[in-house]
Amino acid sequence: MNLTAWIFNLPYLVYSIIFFFIPVGWAFWLATTDWNLMAEKFNYVGLKNFKKLFSSSSVIKSFWNSYRYMIPIILGCLILGFLIALLVSRLPKKIRGVAAVGFFIPYLVSGTAVAVMVQYVFSYNSTLSNFLRAHFDNVPINILQSETGFWILVAMVVWKMSGYYALFILSGIESISEEVNEAAELDGCTGINKLFRITIPMITPTITNVVTLAAGLSFHIFSEPYLLTGGGPLKKTTTWYLEIYNSAFVSFKAGYSSAMAIACGLQIFLTLRLITFLMDRVNHKFGW
């Protein structure tokens, strides 16, 4: 049984050694060099790359932008996801599946495809831009490169993800037993009251899941700013992934970008830890 088990695990192990464990070691070693992806020679620079991170405006922007993205994305996904799930849960059982799949479609639309549309819809000569200029003052010439740009990117992510998270919330709502619902209604607890006193407390573990997933997701934003804003204006929409990609493959600073990736990983780890800790306390309060 020993041998068979190891044979079963072999593909995974070989893959992990080549594409996970060697790269991990390599990344930490690279972060201490000034290698540029191509040159034969490079120097050992110790912790210099890490020190440089603290004075880099892109890194500082990426750090704070992660949270600027995270908060509206979590709130947007939760609220919209909840609305969708509540609506679907009121439908007759037979059509729930179909409806859920309908709301799920945005999740399947690749970010690149949506970006094509957003680019044209908000371009200078588009119908929408002309309409906005005709009816409002102070419409920026390049909408995507204005303050609004950030919110357009957030809306793209929320639109894409809420139908997916709604499926989680729906499963949570469906798992509340009929007796609980009936007892609440007998006691005259309905509508908004029921939502806040019964439904939400009953599914806090599901909400925890969704919050953690959405938080993790907001660190991974790449296509939307890469295609639409290039991180601008003034790095207001930039993200870790975008900056790491640019420093590695555009400016060819492999060592520095590895240090950046490690810093990003550290922030993800600590933030998700903090969120889990906070959500556990909420769960605890509701008796989970």
Next chain:
Amino acid sequence: MKAKLNIRKYLLPILLALVFLAIILFPYYYLVLQSFVPWVKVDKTLVPKDLTIKSFSYLFTQSSSTNPYVWARSLLNSFIVSLPTGIISVLVGLFTGYASSKMNFSGKKLIYNLLVFQMFFPTIILLVPRFMIMKDYVNSYVGLILPLCIPIWAIFMYINYFKTIPDTIFEAARIDGASELQNVLLIAMPATKPISVIVFLTSFTTRWTEVIWDMKMASDVHYKTLNVMLTSQFSRTDALPGPMYASAVALTLPIILLFLAFSKYFREGINFMVK
């Protein structure tokens, strides 16, 4: 009387759901519509009128002397890269998941700890070193497929699902003389069908929409996936809106059809994932 009551109970939610669904799906409707309207009307209409497939035929017949049918080729590349990834994730997930939850062997704990470590490790750190390892495989399918073919979450999906299947089933089969391979293929595989569907669909979709890796690995247009092809045309001012919309539709439609075809299993799988 009863039917009447039901209609009254469900009428409002159904209407609300329809309105809400229409709002949510409107952007996608707009995207699809623009790919079918005549070029002079792209981005200027909301009603499906005078529909044509000109954008699609233009896109998929676009050729250069060195690269015939570049867009059609890139669509094919997306399948060439995503299909093996989906299949490999299912197979590796199944075998590794089975071994780590239904077999006893020395080192079991170690494998499990490795998996947990990998699961929570931010993959962005691996980007540059992985690229260096595969540097000689730039512009090849091997370079595109191998580094991203085994998602760790897939293995965990199987491990968690196997927890719901009693060990005694496999024990009984062993006593009857079944080999471990037979256990996997004849018992575990059929029993994990909903999870296999979810794993296949999700890893197929993730791979299909991958940007960063594919952008770096396919500098030659011959190996570009549709997603990268679209990305590379993005900032070009000579790109025609109609065909760009058409390529966006070509990028999304296969995924949507795939999910619709398996929607029954998908719901089951999500319900399991949440628990």
